[in-house]
Amino acid sequence: MKRRVLISVYDKRHVTEFATGLIQMGYEIISTGGTLKRLRDAGLDAIAVEDLTGFSEMLDGRVKTLHPAVQAGILANRGQDLHLQQLEDSGIKPIDLVVVNLYPFKQTFDQPDATEQTIIENIDIGGPTMLRAAAKNFNDVAAVVDPADYEAVLDAIRHDALDRSKRKKLAAKVFRHTAQYDALIANYFTDESFPEHYTVTYEKNQTLRYGENPHQEAAFYKNPFDAPMSLAAAHQLHGKQLSYNNIQDANAALAIINEYQAPAAVAVKHMNPSGIGEAEDLSTAFSKAYAADPVSIFGGIVACNRTVDAEVAGKLREIFLEIVIAPQFTEDALAILTEKKNIRLLQVEMDQAQSGSHQLTTVHGGVLIQSTDDGSLSDDQLTYPTEKRPTDYELTDLQFAWKAVKHVKSNAIVLAKDTQTIGVGAGQMNRVGAAEIALKQAGAKAEGAVLASDAFFPMPDTVEAAAKAGVTAIIQPGGSKRDQDSIDMCNQYGIAMIFTGMRHFKH
Numbered sequence: 001m002k003r004r005v006l007i008s009v010y011d012k013r014h015v016t017e018f019a020t021g022l023i024q025m026g027y028e029i030i031s032t033g034g035t036l037k038r039l040r041d042a043g044l045d046a047i048a049v050e051d052l053t054g055f056s057e058m059l060d061g062r063v064k065t066l067h068p069a070v071q072a073g074i075l076a077n078r079g080q081d082l083h084l085q086q087l088e089d090s091g092i093k094p095i096d097l098v099v100v101n102l103y104p105f106k107q108t109f110d111q112p113d114a115t116e117q118t119i120i121e122n123i124d125i126g127g128p129t130m131l132r133a134a135a136k137n138f139n140d141v142a143a144v145v146d147p148a149d150y151e152a153v154l155d156a157i158r159h160d161a162l163d164r165s166k167r168k169k170l171a172a173k174v175f176r177h178t179a180q181y182d183a184l185i186a187n188y189f190t191d192e193s194f195p196e197h198y199t200v201t202y203e204k205n206q207t208l209r210y211g212e213n214p215h216q217e218a219a220f221y222k223n224p225f226d227a228p229m230s231l232a233a234a235h236q237l238h239g240k241q242l243s244y245n246n247i248q249d250a251n252a253a254l255a256i257i258n259e260y261q262a263p264a265a266v267a268v269k270h271m272n273p274s275g276i277g278e279a280e281d282l283s284t285a286f287s288k289a290y291a292a293d294p295v296s297i298f299g300g301i302v303a304c305n306r307t308v309d310a311e312v313a314g315k316l317r318e319i320f321l322e323i324v325i326a327p328q329f330t331e332d333a334l335a336i337l338t339e340k341k342n343i344r345l346l347q348v349e350m351d352q353a354q355s356g357s358h359q360l361t362t363v364h365g366g367v368l369i370q371s372t373d374d375g376s377l378s379d380d381q382l383t384y385p386t387e388k389r390p391t392d393y394e395l396t397d398l399q400f401a402w403k404a405v406k407h408v409k410s411n412a413i414v415l416a417k418d419t420q421t422i423g424v425g426a427g428q429m430n431r432v433g434a435a436e437i438a439l440k441q442a443g444a445k446a447e448g449a450v451l452a453s454d455a456f457f458p459m460p461d462t463v464e465a466a467a468k469a470g471v472t473a474i475i476q477p478g479g480s481k482r483d484q485d486s487i488d489m490c491n492q493y494g495i496a497m498i499f500t501g502m503r504h505f506k507h
């Protein structure tokens with residue numbers, strides 16, 4: 001008996017070449033409407049699925065292959081006499097190969113003018129049914145869902161090597177594909193934040209050389225719904241492949257730089273900002289970010305929220321940097337920076353605050369999911385508990401420092417002056433410890449500076465240390481039982497303090 005293949009594909013690229021090869025290998029082809037036409041137009045012999053089922057396509061194509069003549073032909077267990085007998089009694093011939101790819105649900109959904117009706121019509125029903133049937137029956141049947149596999153499959157058939165293990169691999173690919181397809185559809189049907197089953201699907205961007213350490217394996221996946229030009233879809237203009245740690249740091253750098261509207265630059269090391277500068281132009285902003293901590297920036301990542309021009313590139317060139325991220329680079333800037341073989345240049349669209357998106361953290365036996373920390377300050381949230389109120393000048397720096405401290409690992413303290421960070425205390429087990437690190441880094445520059453704290457002061461010790469170093473204003477969430485002690489300490493030293501009512505822990 002001739003072997004049979006059912007071909008029903010939305011993406012018709014290379015299907016005629018594949019079908020030609022299959023015919024040469026002795027296959028008989030069964031096909032659906034558009035695919036059949038494509039094959040026949042290319043002069044290939046194929047049986048219309050209608051001739052198998054005795055039914056014409058109906059309901060605008062909603063039903064074409066959903067018929068026992070097709071499904072039983074795929075699903076029959078060739079090792080079971082009863083199955084074979086039943087096929088014979090019903091006049092159904094077995095189908096040995098299923099080549100199907102699905103209606104483009106996601107591409108349709110992505111189109112800005114797509115109506116609900118078109119999106120719904122692009123949910124494929126018959127295709128996944130055949131694919132899943134063939135994948136289930138991989139013992140006897142091969143399922144091909146990806147045109148990229150045509151050549152390898154043909155080659156295997158040619159060498160009589162489309163064996164059980166290859167068919168099982170193809171089956172796994174099918175189930176992964178249909179699971180992803182359904183996850184995308186489920187997400188379209190509901191905007192429930194935390195459903196009973198959290199189905200996520202990511203597409204592989206690249207396999208990474210290794211993870212956080214060389215003995216860890218890693219890969220980078222992208223969210224299929226993310227905007228083009230997000231970090232996962234960034235345009236790498238120069239340099240070698242990003243590493244796992246590069247991607248983490250770049251992500252932190254982007255989150256920080258997206259906080260600032262005026263020209264700004266941030267240098268990031270180990271996901272914390274080593275320096276941030278804001279100014280009227282990017283060149284000055286970068287100089288501030290650099291001067292904030294000229295030691296730590298070495299080997300770091302710099303993100304800018306304005307076009308990098310030749311002047312900025314000239315400054316960047318002087319430092320060893322892993323990555324520079326910007327919305328644009330001028331030709332001159334590219335010429336300067338690409339002289340450095342090891343620097344990576346990433347073009348990423350700014351202002352893509354990940355608002356509304358989820359942050360996933362794996363824990364032992366599960367995953368924690370939360371909405372991203374998009375909290376920003378509005379003026380009516382602020383309260384002023386101290387005798388002294390901040391000056392306008394201090395207020396600008398307080399807001400600048402508050403945006404920075406949100407992105408520093410807790411316990412976090414940031415000192416700032418003249419829209420430049422001058423001290424960053426990150427990831428300490430006690431708050432005053434973080435303050436001491438920030439104050440030590442700032443040294444004499446702490447005189448007249450402001451201080452931001454990501455969470456409230458449990459004791460007045462941080463205020464006291466800051467006051468003694470010359471800090472004149474503080475911003476913090478408030479809410480401690482002992483707030484009054486910190487307020488009293490501020491009043492004693494003539495410090496202005498703002499309560500934000502919002503905490504920014506980052507563990």
Ligand SMILES: NC(=O)c1ncn([C@@H]2O[C@H](COP(=O)(O)O)[C@@H](O)[C@H]2O)c1NC=O
Nearest residue numbers: 010032033034035062063064065125126127
């Ligand atoms: N309804 C059915 O029985 C059915 N059978 C196959 N399809 C899909 O129809 C497409 C191919 O159609 P055509 O050969 O007419 O271009 C494939 O993407 C295939 O997955 C179907 N369409 C959707 O459910």
